[in-house]
Amino acid sequence: xxxxxxxxxxxxxxxxxxxxxxxxxxxxxxxxxxxxxxxxxxxxxxxxxxxxxxxxxxxxxxxxxxxxxxxxxxxxxxxxxxxxxxxxxxxxxxxxxxxxxxxxxxxxxxxxxxxxxxxxxxxxxxxxxxxxxxxxxxxxxxxxxxxxxxxxxxxxxxxxxxxxxxxxxxxxxxxxxxxxxxxxxxxxxxxxxxxxxxxxxxxxxxxxxxxxxxxxxxxxxxxxxxxxxxxxxxxxxxxxxxxxxxxxxxxxxxxxxxxxxxxxxxxxxxxxxxxxxxxxxxxxxxxxxxxxxxxxxxxxxxx
Amino acid sequence: xxxxxxxxxxxxxxxxxxxxxxxxxxxxxxxxxxxxxxxxxxxxxxxxxxxxxxxxxxxxxxxxxxxxxxxxxxxxxxxxxxxxxxxxxxxxxxxxxxxxxxxxxxxxxxxxxxxxxxxxxxxxxxxxxxxxxxxxxxxxxxxxxxxxxxxxxxxxxxxxxxxxxxxxxxxxxxxxxxxxxxxxxxxxxxxxxxxxxxxxxxxxxxxxxxxxxxxxxxxxxxxxxxxxxxxxxxxxxxxxxxxxxxxxxxxx
Numbered sequence: 001x002x003x004x005x006x007x008x009x010x011x012x013x014x015x016x017x018x019x020x021x022x023x024x025x026x027x028x029x030x031x032x033x034x035x036x037x038x039x040x041x042x043x044x045x046x047x048x049x050x051x052x053x054x055x056x057x058x059x060x061x062x063x064x065x066x067x068x069x070x071x072x073x074x075x076x077x078x079x080x081x082x083x084x085x086x087x088x089x090x091x092x093x094x095x096x097x098x099x100x101x102x103x104x105x106x107x108x109x110x111x112x113x114x115x116x117x118x119x120x121x122x123x124x125x126x127x128x129x130x131x132x133x134x135x136x137x138x139x140x141x142x143x144x145x146x147x148x149x150x151x152x153x154x155x156x157x158x159x160x161x162x163x164x165x166x167x168x169x170x171x172x173x174x175x176x177x178x179x180x181x182x183x184x185x186x187x188x189x190x191x192x193x194x195x196x197x198x199x200x201x202x203x204x205x206x207x208x209x210x211x212x213x214x215x216x217x218x219x220x221x222x223x224x225x226x227x228x229x230x231x232x233x234x235x236x237x238x239x240x241x242x243x244x245x246x247x248x249x250x251x252x253x254x255x256x257x258x259x260x261x262x263x264x265x266x267x268x269x270x271x272x273x274x275x276x277x278x279x280x281x282x283x284x285x286x287x288x289x290x291x292x293x294x295x296x297x298x299x300x301x302x303x
Numbered sequence: 304x305x306x307x308x309x310x311x312x313x314x315x316x317x318x319x320x321x322x323x324x325x326x327x328x329x330x331x332x333x334x335x336x337x338x339x340x341x342x343x344x345x346x347x348x349x350x351x352x353x354x355x356x357x358x359x360x361x362x363x364x365x366x367x368x369x370x371x372x373x374x375x376x377x378x379x380x381x382x383x384x385x386x387x388x389x390x391x392x393x394x395x396x397x398x399x400x401x402x403x404x405x406x407x408x409x410x411x412x413x414x415x416x417x418x419x420x421x422x423x424x425x426x427x428x429x430x431x432x433x434x435x436x437x438x439x440x441x442x443x444x445x446x447x448x449x450x451x452x453x454x455x456x457x458x459x460x461x462x463x464x465x466x467x468x469x470x471x472x473x474x475x476x477x478x479x480x481x482x483x484x485x486x487x488x489x490x491x492x493x494x495x496x497x498x499x500x501x502x503x504x505x506x507x508x509x510x511x512x513x514x515x516x517x518x519x520x521x522x523x524x525x526x527x528x529x530x531x532x533x534x535x536x537x538x539x540x541x542x543x544x545x546x547x548x549x550x551x552x553x554x555x
Contacts, residue, residue, distance in 0.1 A: 025526035029543075032305040033395075053537055060521050060529035064349050067521055071528045074538055217352055269353060269522040270344065272395060273307055 002286040003293040004279075006040065006261050008238050009186045011123045011161040013040030013095060013261055016294055017251065017279040020242050020265035021046055021099035021125060021165075022071065023216075024275075026085050027092055033272035038279050040261060041095035043125050044085075047115075048100075049107040051077040061198040061207040066217030066244070067266060068196050070210040072133055073101050078111045082118065090120035097163070101127040105153050113157040122160055126151065126185075129167030129192035131214045141167040141192075144179035155184035163240060166190040166231070168220075173227050174234035181235045189240035189263065190231060191224045217266040220244045225257050232258025232299060246274065248281020255297040305395060305524065306333050310369065312390045319446045321374045321418060322384035323360070326392055328367050335362050336401030337426025338490075338515055338547050341371065342523035343383060344393040351379030356520050356542070358422035358492070359397065361453075369394070372449065374418035398523050399546045402426050402490050402513055405433060412486045413458075414475050414501050416441045416493025420454070422515060423492060427457040437461065437484065441475035441497065444468050476500045486510060502550040512550045516541045 004015035018041040024030055027042045036042065054074025061068040075081070081098070089096055098115050102108035108126070115121055128141035128150055140146040151164055164180040166173060168191035177188050193214025198207040224243020232239040241259030245251050246267040254262045264275045271277070286294060310326035317323075340358050345351035361370035375381045386392065402422075405411050413423040413436065420440050427436050436458030442448045445468040454460045462470025463478050471478050475497060481504065491501040492515040505512035518530040518541040525543030532541050534552045539545070 022528075023522070023526060025524070029522075029524045029526045033307055054528065054531070057531050057533065057538075058519060059531065060519055060527075062351070062353055065352050067353060069521070069527065069529055074528050074531070266521075269527060271307070272522075272524065 002283045002291065003295070004283060006295065008260065009161055011095065015040045015279045016255065016261040016282065017275055018043055018095075018097070018240070018261060018263045019268060019275050020263040021127065023265040023268045026089050027096070028089065030268065030272055034276045037093035038276040039094045040279070041097055042092070043097040043099050043263065044089070045075055046073045046099045046101045046127050046130065047075050047078050047081050047111065048073055048102055049078055049111040051075070051080070056209040058207065058209055059213075061213065063196070063198065063215065063217070064219060066215055066219035068198055068208060068213035068215050069193070070208045070213035072210070073130055078114050082114060086118060086121070090118070095122055096120065097123045097125055099125045099127050099165070101130055101133075103133060105150055108150055109153050109157055112154045116158045116160065123163055124158060124160070125163040125165050125189055126154055127165050127192070129165050131167070131169060131193060131195045131212070138167050138169065141176065142170050144175055147176055148179045148183040151180050151183035151185055161186045163187045163189050165192055167192050168223060168227055168243075169195045174230045177231040177235050181237050185237060187238040187240055187260070188231060188235065189242060191220070191227050191243045194220055194223065216244070218244045218246050221250060225253060228254055228259050229257040229301070245278070246270070248278045248285055251278050251282055252285055252297060255294070256299070256301040258299040260298050304333055305398065307393070307395050310392045310394055312386050312388055312392055313368070315386070315388055317384070318449050321372060321449060323450065324371045324373060324383070324386065324392070326369045326371065326394065330367065332362060332364055332367050332369065333397060335359055335397040335425075337429040338402035338422050339397040339399050340422070340546060341369070341394045341396035342398055342520075343371070345379045345382050346393075348378055348382040350377070351382060353521050354395065354523060355379050355383060356398070356517070356523055358515075359425055360421045361425050361428070369396075372418065372421040395523060399542060400544065402515070402547050405430055405488055407432060409433065409488050410435070410486045411488045411490065412437045412439055412484070414439045414489060414491040414493070416475060416497035417443070417447055419491075419493030419497070419515070420448070421492070423490070424450070424453055424457065426490065427454070435459065437480070437486070439463070439475050439478055439480065441493070442469075474500060476504050489513070491515070499555055502553070502555065505550060513547050514550060514553075515546045516548060517546065
């Protein structure tokens with residue numbers, strides 16, 4: 001029996017596979033395809049203090065081996081989540097994490113404090129890296145001082161596992177990760193989407209309503225893998241790897257690069273059952289390689 | 304319940320810019336409502352990373368077969384239309400809400416434009432408890448109107464073409480039947496300008512009307528929030544809360 005448990009501070013995952021925010025709804029959307037109890041955790045949609053309508057349609061552009069989106073954090077606000085959604089999903093047999101976003105520090109703090117009070121939510125993922133909202137979001141995540149400010153403020157009111165999701169749209173992601181660590185993050189997850197754009201040559205118009213959007217999918221994997229490696233060398237807190245993971249092999253590569261756990265994002269759209277398949281595939285890899293505990297894979301790249 | 308199924312392409316009929324794919328699987332098909340869709344994976348095409356949402360054209364529960372009528376639009380649908388018989392086709396289905404079933408004494412008109420005719424056949428079959436079903440099908444030209452015999456088996460078929468090569472010349476909203484036919488429900492699927500024109504007509508005539516939208520989708524199951532339509536209730540996912548909307552919910 002391969003040991004698959006991953007212990008993070010205040011958060012125990014039964015295996016290293018989680019699903020990425022914004023790609024897995026509230027888990028319910030995937031319940032017909034995936035036995036959620038086979039996952040280490042699910043991270044639900046980006047939640048903000050107030051209701052957000054998100055950006056206008058069109059919000060998506062397909063790219064070779066990926067897609068751009070500019071959804072813009074559409075959600076009904078944290079109170080709606082607590083009253084309506086939380087009761088439906090709190091008893092899932094997996095960790096349910098909430099991705100928390102905001103456009104100013106007070107909003108982050110208030111939303112995080114409300115979620116801190118929810119017994120069955122063991123962790124939040126602080127989203128300081130959404131490229132699709134004008135104010136805030138990524139603005140906090142692209143400077144050391146910005147990330148320090150928001151993480152420090154949230155740390156004061158949030159007492160469980162605090163994961164901070166990093167933007168790849170920076171010059172040196174390791175510095176940003178160190179700033180998050182110094183401000184009290186328990187882990188960092190990376191990467192959020194890469195800022196990109198698409199133009200329709202015939203109409204000469206941008207494809208996305210916001211002109212730019214976040215690139216995700218298999219095409220971003222090499223960039224994400226490199227950043228996970230750089231960050232894991234720099235920080236002491238655990239790194240959660242994501243970005244284009246579409247198979248167990250991809251997931252293992254991220255762990256070898258230094259990730260303690262991984263998230264599956266856009267690949268859920270192509271194969272809604274992929275997350276549980278990756279969890280199973282990691283075990284099969286370990287059996288084949290004679291690895292007794294998945295923890296042995298973390299940072300196991302041989303140079 | 305939604306399912307992820309590996310089908311085999313068992314038969315295929317090709318048209319000018321479209322193909323009718325008959326897919327068969329080993330397991331029993333889930334119950335499918337008229338107007339629901341399937342999300343089809345495109346294998347071996349680097350320009351089609353995401354699945355392609357395709358209307359369900361017909362279903363045979365006895366033989367576990369599904370008919371999809373697919374228009375060649377871009378690389379992904381071209382690849383699907385070019386699949387050889389015997390190919391494996393991975394499908395998520397059934398998705399979306401589907402059309403609202405009519406009452407027994409309703410007089411319904413099913414309006415299809417171009418490839419938008421596809422979901423109307425299976426929906427009509429589901430409405431077989433009605434005395435009569437009327438189809439109003441429009442195309443740019445004769446070649447756009449495929450599989451008419453299938454529709455004629457289910458009801459009366461009226462046709463318009465923009466070039467007059469078949470049926471009455473003009474758009475579906477120009478057809479003479481609007482002046483004489485007594486209808487109390489309209490179901491429409493087709494290009495956006497056509498559906499907007501039908502919705503306008505329905506409003507003018509005070510007729511209940513549902514339209515099936517095809518906003519660009521990524522996940523197809525309400526997770527990614529890409530395909531939203533801005534409705535009177537705000538942005539809602541076409542894939543999950545649609546693709547069928549009563550025109551009273553829409554802003555157009």
